[in-house]
Amino acid sequence: MTMSMSLSRIFSGLGTFACTGAVVAQPLPLSLNLTTAYADTKAAMLAGDADIVCIGDSLTFRPGAYFPFLSQRMRAKYGDGGEGFRAISPWTGSAFDPGWNFGFINTDNFPFRGFDGLWAGVLATQPTLCIASSFSARARLYYLTQPGGGTFSVDRFNFPTTYIGTNATQSGLGVATLDFSVISQSGMRIRPYPGQPTDLEEAPGEQQRPVEQGPFILYGVNWQSCTPGVRLHRAANGGWGVENFIRRDQSFTLMLQDINPDLFIIMLGQNDGRLSPEQFASRLNVLVDRLQADVPAAEFVLVSTYNSGSPPVFALGDAVHEVARQRGLGFINLRDAGGSYQSYVNRGYIDPDMLHFSDAGGRFVSNLIYDSLETGGASLSARCNDIDFNNNNVFPEDRDVIDFFDIIAGTDCPTEIGNLPGCDSIDFNRNGVFPEDQDVIDFFSVLAGSEC
Structure with missing residues (x-):
């Protein structure tokens, strides 16, 4: 439902900066369109199978972020469908022997691969081990297929070894479903295949490829349970803004299409203060266009980032509202509903770094978003x-x-x-x-x- 817009018309009524840097803004509604923007997703959750992708920055990613609390509360209400997507990386609970390469937190490098820029790979065949943390009974493993791609093995305690080949005529996404039947505290052990090429074929996988030596890259796992419910997937990294998600490579699109989310919750802006509201709205529209092209049936809720005391970031809240209003998307005005920056400090909601949320702050934002969705925004204006x-x-x-x-x-x-x-x-x-x-x-x- 892409809608062409005149940016000059959109921003004709937006707040401006006085010479002192103070924000002069028209009061915004605390929410928009939440009942309609959440209806299909809620129906899917009640039916026992739904996926929600949360796109954001460190306020979604790091300790104290709202995401884990929202995930837990959603699954407690609608059923635990599994932990959802988790990248395979040192910052998501995986452990590695020497010899692995990674995507890093707080950065984003070409070719801009993966959900969140976090991945793990091996350039040359050597005896090395990765232990990826296990979160649910069923693992839907995502990896890069490419010309000359090598083979790796996956096993877990009391389960047989699976060999997965990544060699293909062109680059793409490989998907392997590994059903461990039960939740286990033991992680998945992943190793490069050390032997000589043989006729042994991978299992499972959509395509059959011979076992070969060579490099491979792992993106992450969509962790699913064996019971009906909802899964929340985190697509976020520290320091990221709207541009980081616009420029993701095809692996982002292909994983989204495999997950097929019912809902996107997008909370960006804290790292986009260099953009004017008009520029931010333009780029946010490009991101929504991309996501709608990837998953046409998905619903959207845009969340204005919290009032961190930065006038440029404060102004971007107006841009988020205008994009949601013009396109008929859901909108949660966290900037105004959450209170002033000093109120976060007074309530113990800010980390000692004075920018990110404490655990209490993450819970507060999570509960605000959850209650807003469940009440169609009525909770935001309740006395x-x-x-x-x-x-x-x-x-x-x-x-x-x-x-x-x-x-x-x-x-x-x-x-x-x-x-x-x-x-x-x-x-x-x-x-x-x-x-x-x-x-x-x-x-x-x-x-x-x-x-x-």
């Missing part, structure tokens, strides 16, 4: 939080009351463990004053069925 204080998807219940008072008393939230969503803020009435008696009064009023 009070909902009564599911501990975000365990069970309400009303006594546990919410107990946890509310425990947090006021200074104890830890019981759902603030690992990637669980944690509890809401004790500023229940969202007036910026906490702790206060009025929060307790309003909590029990809403619990009793009254208005906030």
Whole structure:
């Protein structure tokens, strides 16, 4: 549903910068089109099989990012379909002997391969080992096929060895489904094939190729469970902006088409402050055009990045809104709904580096996005939080009351463990004053069925 647009018309009403650098912007709605932009995805999740791709930067990628908390909460609600895509790299839990080459975090080099620029490969056949962390029972392994590509073996404890050849007449994407039947803590062991060429053929794989020595590159794994549910896939890297995703090579397209996501959640802009709002909107449109060409039936939700205190980044929130408005895409205004930068600092939501989210901040952003999707944006304008204080998807219940008072008393939230969503803020009435008696009064009023 690509729509041609006049950028001068789009930005005729956008905010501008005063000479002092202060932002003069028209108030934006806190959300747009969420009910329609999430409807098909929600139906797919309720039916037991859905995929969501989250595109972003370090606020999606690094520790404290919103992604793992959103993934956990979605799977707790709609069923655990597996961990989704994870690159094979030192930054995603894999371990390597000497002899491997990698794509790195916080950079992006030609030929701009993979979902997130993270990959692992071997240039020459030698005895070396990679142990890729296992997340689910079924692994859909993605790798580069190319002229002269070599063969590698994959095995896991108590499962037979599989040989996968990557030699092909032209470059492309290889896909191998490895069904381990059960979840295991032992990782997949991947080794270059050390022997001489033979007639042994790969299994599994769409094509049959002879086992050969040579280089190979592994992109990552789409981890799937054996049960119905939803999978969230992370396409993000530190320091990345919109241009990094526009220039990805064909492996990005081919993996997207294999995953066939129901929904894209895109949160970019924190590293795009060098672009004017008009330029950013133009490039964001190019990215959406590419993704729609790759997966025509997918839905989109654009999220404006949080207010980090940078005026150029702040202005890009208007651009995200305009692209969503013009194209009829979903929009979540995290910039304004999340509060000021100082409010993040005051609530302990910012990492000691003073830019990225702490775990508490990642939970906050995750819950804001999740609640926005589930309520069609109504949660963003509600005067009070909902009564599911501990975000365990069970309400009303006594546990919410107990946890509310425990947090006021200074104890830890019981759902603030690992990637669980944690509890809401004790500023229940969202007036910026906490702790206060009025929060307790309003909590029990809403619990009793009254208005906030």
